Amino acid sequence: MVDHRFVDRDGVRLHFVVADPTGATTEPTATNTEPRGTVVLIHGFPHFWFTWHRMIPVLTAAGWRVIAPDLRGFGGSDAPGDVAAYAPREVVDDVLAVCDEAGPLAGRPPDDPVVLVGFDFGAGVAYDVCHLEPGRVRAVIGMENPFMGTAGSVPPLEGSATMAEKHFLHLHYFAQPGVAEADLAGREREFLTRVFWALSADYHYLDVWSHPPGSTYLEALPEAPPLPWPWLSVEEMDTYEAEYVRTGFAGPLQWYRAMDVSWHARKEFERRTNPVPYYFLYSEHDPDLEGFHGRDPLSKLDRYHDDVRMVRAISAPAGHLMHLEATEDTHEAILACLVDISQSSLNI
Structure with a gap:
């Protein structure tokens, strides 16, 4: 059961959900009920808080409170029209505002740092929080x-x-500006279905690059088989479709249009490594690792992160949407990270 909440930060209304822990705590074999802490789940494109709906009950059953925001531009959060409003400092302050509004978890100190889990654009947000506000973060899972x-x-x-x-x-x-949102208006379900399929292990996403300049995304994407798929239900796609029919794509696309803004802002700390304990989970067929992070990105992690604690590939086949395509394996990997985080905290 999630609790839907809102907070206003400098005129931007942010939506987030909170779910309280239901299970046991600091040790995997513990019999007490002391909560382990708070996990903040940060989504990417084209998602919103709902992308975590399978993971939230697993984490609360393991004794963690979960906060899952809609990033500005997505879902129930406001979508500022200026790309400068999507700069790292703004989005980091959104995450902190959501955490502050949720308040301290009972049984934990009032200044208790959180564990961040970031996926897609959300991973960038999580890393920005680690750089700009490291004292607020207990560990980060990319x-x-x-x-x-x-x-x-x-x-x-x-x-x-x-x-x-x-x-x-x-x-x-x-x-x-204006191109994709016009192309996709009225075709929200078609786009979401086809892009989810293209990002999965069932297709090689980089094949969209075989299409000529000037193609639309719908022209470049493959046809997708009818739902349900083994890893996505009709009802889940109904939820995605309803949200994007309501909001349109203009807000989420600001994240792409703000990429230069973010790039320039990150120059401030480009020579500094992330000081927060770092965990990384990936899938073998992820197109981002294949095409967007340079050659052999896993060999470069220590250039960006001080304290690399775990690097783990999930065992089941999956493309970019690992938490949907290989849900059980992804949950197992997330829980393994959280067990290590709990044990490391106990040993300080």
Whole structure:
């Protein structure tokens, strides 16, 4: 059972859900009921808090409180029209505001730091929190996206525009104001179904690059088989569709249009590693690892993170949507990280 809440931060209304712990605590074999702490689940595109609906009861049963925000631009949160409003400092302050509004968990200190779990754009948000407010973070678990690089002298949207002269590239397509939201209006379910399928292990996502410049995303994406799939139900897609029919895509697409803003802001700490204990989970068929983080990204983790505690591939086949495609394996891996985090805290 989740509790839907809102907080206003500098005129931006943020929606988030909170679920309290229901299970046992600090040790995997403990018989007491002391809560282990708070986990903040941070989604990416094209998601909102609901993407975690399978994971939330698993974490609360293990003794953790869960906070799952809708990032600004998504779901029930406001969508500012200025790309500068999506800069790292703004979004980090959103995460802190949500945590402060939720308040301290009973049985934990009032300044108790949280565990961040970040997926897709949410991983970048989690890493930004670690850089800008490390004292608020107990540990960070990245999913699929191992770091947010700022290497080179060319901002990402400029680089994407150059690549898009050769073939379709979603980054460039989404970066053009008004284009994608017009193309996708009235075709929300078609887009969501096809992009979920394309990002999964059932398709090789980078094949969309075989389409020529000027293609729309729907032209580049493969046809998807009818739902349900082994890893996604009709009812889950109904929920996604209803939310995007309600909100449209303009707000979420601001995250792409703000990529240069974020790149310039991250230059401030590009030579500093993340000081927070770091865990990384990935799937073997993730297109982000294949195409968007340079050559052999897993060998570079210590360039970005001081304290790498665990790097683990889930065993079941999955593409980018590991928490949906391989739910049980992903939950097992997340819980393994949280057990290590709990034990490490006890041994301090």
